[in-house]
Amino acid sequence: MEHSAPLIVWANFFSDLAVDLPAHGVLERWAEQAPRKVWLMRPGDVLVTPVAPGPAFLDHACGLLDVPPGAVTVVTVPWTPGTTMAEAVERAGLTERLGALAAERPGARLLPVALDRSTVALASRLGLRIAPYGPAGVRASAVDTAYRLNTKAGFRAVAGELGIRVPPGRVCTGEGLSGTVRAMLGRYERVVVKPDRSAGGCGLVFLSRAAPVLGPLADRAPGSWVVERCLDVARSVSVQLLARPGAAPRVVHSGEMRTTAGSYTGYVSPLRGVARGTVRELERWGTALGRYLADRGYAGPYGLDAVVTADGSLYATESNVRRTATxxxxxxxxxxxxxxxxxxxxxxxxxxxxxxxxxxxxxxxxxxxxxxxxxxxxxxxxxxxxxxxxxxxxxxxxxxxxxxxxxxxxxxxxxxxxxxxxxxxxx
Incomplete structure (x- = not known):
């Protein structure tokens, strides 16, 4: 990633965009990866993080990046479960310090992991642009769209509009979850139950006609859920792109995800061993989604996850409108x-x-x-x-x-x- 103006790299893993804030255990595990944002930095940049990089790691990374020691600033934010990163900054009394660091860096921009509402509000109070947005700032429609497309139900609805194939499934409330599962198992041998706002395989439950018991999920009335047919998956794949208002989306990379029980464990790029037509279809879907995002003002990274079934068919499973694990x-x-x-x-x-x-x-x-x-x-x-x-x-x-x-x-x-x-x- 090239940049000329200084960046305030905003490692807001504590965000309500990808998962709901009550899932703080998941957020805490994700936040352990915050030090890796060092790899985005250049001299003069600031890293705002809930987990500070260790001195040995920071020195090693800066050495590989040819960044002089001490040329980057790290601000560590203590976090309270149930709060966003922006709220944690205010609770810790660090807002003034961030404002001072920004003032020392004319033209500095905030680079967030997730474009959540609290981050946009904090940037506005500090007078900071959010990268890669221009002087007009971030449109409300861009934020609303990011929230919508980080839900399973929102993605399924937009995929239908764009002609993107998704697994057969139904959206329901928690109160209707048991009935929806029964109905789906009446049609399909296996199903997967997904929390509407989740990522990385978090919270998935696999059920079958032989083992249809929801268990603790049956008591989770709040929120929305998606129940999908469990496909015969041969490969889990994804494409990562950049949305650019006024320009066509750009494919950054594609690859194969390593998964265990539906949860993400790794990634290999570039994608190989998949039919060329399947790769083209995946990229075509990702590009169509990028145009949809750009039309609503969203700019920046996003990803489209999909699976290739044993018969070679491609099905999209979710979109991640934020910086992803790759x-x-x-x-x-x-x-x-x-x-x-x-x-x-x-x-x-x-x-x-x-x-x-x-x-x-x-x-x-x-x-x-x-x-x-x-x-x-x-x-x-x-x-x-x-x-x-x-x-x-x-x-x-x-x-x-x-x-x-x-x-x-x-x-x-x-x-x-x-x-x-x-x-x-x-x-």
Whole structure:
């Protein structure tokens, strides 16, 4: 991502855009990934984050990015469950400090993870533009559309308008959930129950005629739900794009998602092993969605998730109108590869669990001892892109290399070097 004016990188993982705020356990897990936003920064930028990057990780990332030590500012925001990031800033008395940092950086823009209403309001109070919006600012319709398309029901409705194929399903309230499940199981052998506002596989429940019991879900009256036919999925895929009012949407990357029980666990790009016509259809759907967003004033990143069934059919499952789990790693890969003079890099992001806890310095030392760490001169290697995990064991990593075969070889060597435990499920 190129930018000339300073950025205030706003890691607002605590947002009501992707999931409802009461799901604070999910938000806390997502917020642990906030330090990775360092990969978007250049000298003079500010990172506002609920989780501070560790000193060793920050130094290492800045070294790979060729950013001088101390050239970026980090502001850590303590968070109270049930609040958005903007509300947490105000509760912590940090609004004035952010205003001062912005004033020291003429032309600075706020770069959020999610375009939620509280962020737009805070930016207005601080007199900050939100990237990539122009002087006219963010239209209310853009925010409303982002909220709508981060729901399953909203996406299904828009997909119908745009001719995007989705799995057979029904939208219902919590009070009607049990009846809807019974009706759907009367038609299909298996169904999946999805909270209307959820992401990353959060809250999915799989049911079948042999095991139709909703359990605790039967008591969850509030909110809306989607009950869909459970398809015979062969591949989970996605395309990530940029919406640009006044211009055609741009495809940034596509790839295959690694999943376990419907939950996202990793990503490999570019997409391969899928029929060319299927890839074109996926990108055509993503572009149609981008035009819909741009017409309503939305600008910036968004993604379209889909599945390829065993018979080769493509079905879209959800849209994510925000920065997704692959937006920042993809930008990091592009930036590192460009600096190394590499083109057409293959990359993946995933996670592995070590048998014992390690600090960031120790984990990096192990990679270097095996010659696996990213080195520009080689144009391949592993990047521990998300800092040391809170438990010291659940490591997120990226692998960059000159093709899928080489990337797979490096990932296997990484698993041996850090003694990753076998995965607990298929994916």
């Amino acid at each position: 937006t920042t790693p993809g930008a990091m890969v592009e930036r590192l590869a460009r600096a190394a003079g590499c083109r057409d890099r293959t990359w993946l992001v995933a996670a592995g669990r070590t048998p014992s806890a390690h600090g960031f310095t120790d984990a990096l030392r192990r990679l270097r001892a095996e010659g696996l760490d990213w080195r520009p001169g080689r144009g391949e290697g592993v990047v521990l892109y998300g800092d040391a995990p809170a438990d010291g064991r659940s490591w997120r990593y990226a692998v960059i290399g000159p093709g899928h075969t080489r990337v797979a070889q490096i990932e296997a060597a990484l698993a041996r070097a850090l003694a990753f435990e076998p995965p607990s499920g298929a994916g």
